[in-house]
Amino acid sequence: MSAYSGFAEAVVAYRRAQYDPFHRRMEDRDSPALVDARTESYHRRMIAQQALFRVQLVTDDPGLVQLAEGALEATRLMAEAADGPSLENRVGRAKQALNDFILGASKHIRT
Numbered sequence: 001m002s003a004y005s006g007f008a009e010a011v012v013a014y015r016r017a018q019y020d021p022f023h024r025r026m027e028d029r030d031s032p033a034l035v036d037a038r039t040e041s042y043h044r045r046m047i048a049q050q051a052l053f054r055v056q057l058v059t060d061d062p063g064l065v066q067l068a069e070g071a072l073e074a075t076r077l078m079a080e081a082a083d084g085p086s087l088e089n090r091v092g093r094a095k096q097a098l099n100d101f102i103l104g105a106s107k108h109i110r111t
Contacts (some may be wrong), residue, residue: 002086003054004105010044010051011071011098015091017044022087041079048072053079059108074098 020037028034055068074090074097081087 001018001109003051003058004102004109007051007055007068007071008098009047010048010086011075011094011101014041014044014048014072015075015078015094015098016070017041018075019087021079029085045072045076048075055105059106064101064104064108067097067104071097071101 017037017040019104021034021041024031024034024037049072052068056065059065071094074094078087078090078094081090
């Protein structure tokens with residue numbers, strides 16, 4: 001349970017960190033704040049990837065690993081949003097992908 005909940009927590013923090021580069025980029029592409037926001041986003045992604053490794057170590061279910069990888073990838077894609085509506089669409093996909101992972105992981109915890 002620790003690996004699964006830790007992964008979910010790391011992905012939520014990564015998702016939150018993905019908002020800042022988008023908003024800083026919309027304000028000023030040459031801003032030092034954009035560099036800082038990207039650095040924080042990369043750091044949060046690294047933490048989420050480490051949490052993914054722990055999920056991979058504790059499960060023998062390739063489908064669950066695929067759901068975890070999908071949640072991480074959907075969160076990464078937030079950075080490619082071109083405008084506000086696109087960002088919100090990608091946020092929705094990232095949230096759904098993480099929910100799918102949580103539902104899959106809960107089956108492992110309850111059995």
